[in-house]
Amino acid sequence: MSLEYSLYSESICLIRVESLVLAVVHHQLSNEELRTQLNQLIPAFQFHHRKDYIYNTPIQAFRKTLSCLNLTAWKSRNVSSSLLKKFVTELQQRYLPSQDRDLKQHIQNEQQNARSLHTGLSAVLQHYAKSLLIRIDLYFSAEAQVDLTIRHCHQHLKTLLNRLSNRDGCFQDLHWWAWALEQGAQRGYHIHLVLVYDGHKHQNDQHLALQVGNYWKDVLTAGKGAFYTANQSKDKDLYRKMGCLGIGMIHRDVAVEVGNALKTASYLAVSEKKTIQMLRVKLPRMRSFGTAQFDVSWRRGIQRSA
Template sequence: MNLTTPIWNESNLCIAIEDFVYSVCFEQMSEQQFKQSLSTLYEAFQYFYSAQLHYTVSIQYFIQCKYWIDHFLNDQSASQILNFNIQQVQTLCCVLSQYQNDYWNEHARFIQQEQQNRNSLYQYLTKLITHYSELLFVRVDLGYLKEQQVNIGIQDVQQHMKILRNRIANQDGCFMGLRGYAWALEQGTEKGYHCHLLLIYDPSKRMSDWYLADQVGKLWQSITGNLGWYFNCNTTDHKQQFKELNRLGVGHIQCNVELDVSNALNAAMYLVNPEKYAQHLRAMLPRMRSFGTGQFEVHWRRGVAQTLQQCGF
């Protein structure tokens, strides 16, 4: 494990703790390595831990371990972890090693959930593509500036996403002419908390996909108080790379052209990929979701029943 990170934030700390617990269960680690890593993570976690959050299983075991450490330290400095005796170390290892079986269960639950999300997204997009003759697909990745991640916790992410989803629901400004959308929250070692956003517009009302993605990115910066970062997937250069490979799935999509439809669906499925276990959220608020789509069956969309019959749903 590499714990030389100069500045901890909630996201990279949770990932480091998960990696540490995994290493204790499945890899070789000397007693000195164990105590050094534990001392570093324990001290950082004291600052970021929140009883309001629901943590993944690996971090729950680390929290159990933390209670034992609190007892062993008896108000002494975290540096005293380096002086723990063999019996104390064995007790802590025993607590963490219980994660060994739960790791596979947690991994299986993630895959199952992603498959469900994948099926949900596929059905939603199929309805839209069946219903309309053409659509404008826009993809934007939203995140936080690396130097600002120390100021960002999952509660901030939830608040920013709530504002963004409300703006999408109102369909004002850069969301005018929206026919559908989907979003997925993830967590990466370098990117920290980030969101993959898919927006699907009426091309008779909106034409410039690059401009729309750029406006959404600027809105995200405003919502986050300029702590935010964004990547525009609809730039000319980015689209050209995929166009040369016959894999362009953003921009103007003709819904009766098989290659357009296939590419659009493939590009959209990046939002929900069972193979991206390393990107799962490690901390969430109660009832918080990490994925969502718009609704197809809404009052303002005409001919819904006929489309559903065509799709076989």
């Protein structure tokens, strides 16, 4: 099948399908523009579609509309205006009644995730006198994104979480972590990660962050990964001047540092950009956010209640 090159990327294809649906229901496309878009996106969507995929509301409406109008085997580039009208009507009927569902669920998830993150990170920072906090974004090279699917990305994430749990290599002396899996127009599927290390055993956060990033890039993804970390001198100097430095060494008794750390980590759960970073597709029972367990009573040697 011959597709526009960018549409071989599953992430780009799904984002463009979502954009098409929103443009259609808000009457932003002429018949000719819609015809051109459908000629590109229907074959691309069918190329990427998998039966076990769970799509967001706009893409689910698109899929059901194709099925209802028997357009899954779309080949014609000269589609009648009457068929386009049927497509628009059917798509609106399938999308509009449920258009707020994703946003409501997203807001509910944000609130729950924010509470979980704040509770866990607060417990860690108050339990240890010194903690070394690292913020890192893990994604994939532009070349790798072309063939990357949500299934591939999820497998990389599961491997990463297993390494975190094992606490070996560059994850030695790791106290706690939080992660969020998202999807953006530029970087496709990507992972935001906050790591909290033992501040008595580690002091060089930039070196440790680069170790983690390179482990992701060179080992976990076999050279297909890429990363960005804010734990670099130039970034930290800027945050320090702004009075909002919340990464690096965090001292329990310095309230400003603890407060800034909590604000810095909160971007995993809540930010203005989160709605456009939501996953358009998931696998069954797949999570897009998580934190490590932190049992204070166990770490103090206190017997846990049943």
